[in-house]
Amino acid sequence: xxxxxxxxxxxxxxxxxxxxxxxxxxxxxxxxxxxxxxxxxxxxxxxxxxxxxxxxxxxxxxxxxxxxxxxxxxxxxxxxxxxxxxxxxxxxxxxxxxxxxxxxxxxxxxxxxxxxxxxxxxxxxxxxxxxxxxxxxxxxxxxxxxxxxxxxxxxxxxxxxxxxxxxxxxxxxxxxxxxxxxxxxxxxxxxxxxxxxxxxxxxxxxxxxxxxxxxxxx
Numbered sequence: 289x290x291x292x293x294x295x296x297x298x299x300x301x302x303x304x305x306x307x308x309x310x311x312x313x314x315x316x317x318x319x320x321x322x323x324x325x326x327x328x329x330x331x332x333x334x335x336x337x338x339x340x341x342x343x344x345x346x347x348x349x350x351x352x353x354x355x356x357x358x359x360x361x362x363x364x365x366x367x368x369x370x371x372x373x374x375x376x377x378x379x380x381x382x383x384x385x386x387x388x389x390x391x392x393x394x395x396x397x398x399x400x401x402x403x404x405x406x407x408x409x410x411x412x413x414x415x416x417x418x419x420x421x422x423x424x425x426x427x428x429x430x431x432x433x434x435x436x437x438x439x440x441x442x443x444x445x446x447x448x449x450x451x452x453x454x455x456x457x458x459x460x461x462x463x464x465x466x467x468x469x470x471x472x473x474x475x476x477x478x479x480x481x482x483x484x485x486x487x488x489x490x491x492x493x494x495x496x497x498x499x500x501x502x503x504x505x506x
Contacts (some may be wrong), residue, residue, distance in 0.1 A: 289327075292427070298359075299363070302363045303363060303367060304390065304456075305356075305360050305369050306360050307361075307364040307367070310364055310367075310368055314364075315364075315370060316361040316362070316365040316375055317361075317374075317375055317381075318363045318365060319357050319361040319381065320357070320358075320359060320361045320375070320378055320379050321383050322357050322360045322431075323330055323353075323361065323379075323382060323386060324386055325380045325386055326350045326353040326354040326357060327350070327354045327382075327385065327386030327387075327389045327390055328350075328353055329346075330347050330351045330390050331388075331390050331392060332351035332393065333346040333347035333350055333393070333395050333408055334347045334393030334464075335393045335397045335399070336394050336398055337464070338397045338398050338399065339501065341452055341455065344448065344451060345452060346450060347448060348448040348449060348452065350447065351390060351441065351444055351445055351448065352445055354362055354441070357439075358383065359438075360378075363385040376433055380416075380420060383437060385415060387412050387413070387416070388409060388413075390444065391405065391408055391409045391412060391468065391471070392405065392409060392477070394444075394464055395408070395409075395465075395468055398463065399464040399468065399488065400461060400464075400465035400466075400468040400469065403467055404468060404472055405468055405473040406471075408468045408471045408472035408475065410476075410478060411470070411471070411473075411475030411476040411478075412471065412475050413442065413477045414475070414476070415433065415435070415436075415475045415476075415478045415481045416437070417479075418430070418479050418482035418483055419482060421486070422438055422482070422485075422486040424491060425486070425490060427486050427488065427490055427493065428488045430482055430485055430486060432481065432485060433477070433478030433479075433482055434474055434477060434478055434481070435474035435475050435477070435478045437476070440471055440475075443470070444464075444467060447463050447466075447467040448464065449487065450463050451463045451464045477504060
């Protein structure tokens with residue numbers, strides 16, 4: 289289960305913010321672009337943060353802003369009937385770039401070995417691909433599994449805050465290094481979960497089509 293399932297419980301925060309942003313003249317697409325800017329700034333801040341707590345605090349702030357704008361753009365689109373295929377497409381592209389900037393910023397900074405970092409970003413991108421590819425082959429868009437995007441961002445935010453308070457190494461790595469290890473493992477596991485969910489759904493859809501075809505021949 290991912291934190292996406294709990295978004296309705298924070299609607300009392302997101303909806304007033306969405307209304308305020310619309311009244312400021314912003315559109316969901318502009319807020320999505322703003323979320324990308326925050327992600328780029330977060331990635332750059334993480335890159336320089338290994339021995340500099342000020343940069344790590346800045347990275348934490350930018351990741352929080354990225355998470356907020358990424359959540360509120362969809363709320364804006366739904367509340368004010370601004371949903372569109374182009375907006376959905378833009379949101380997904382920006383999310384992938386945001387993931388890349390944030391995670392690469394952390395492991396390029398030296399918090400973890402680059403091979404583990406590559407495993408993490410690969411798992412993140414494949415997990416996201418599984419979610420949307422399911423829809424491309426006739427299934428439903430699936431975002432399940434133990435590590436969705438909201439979960440990753442929440443962990444990165446919490447661990448960044450913890451790393452500011454406790455920057456010492458634990459078994460040769462700081463806390464941010466260990467969270468990249470966790471993301472590497474759980475993202476690939478989530479990708480496998482989504483694969484088998486979609487695989488079974490496609491098989492089920494094939495069976496339903498066969499039943500409908502037989503009914504049509506009667």
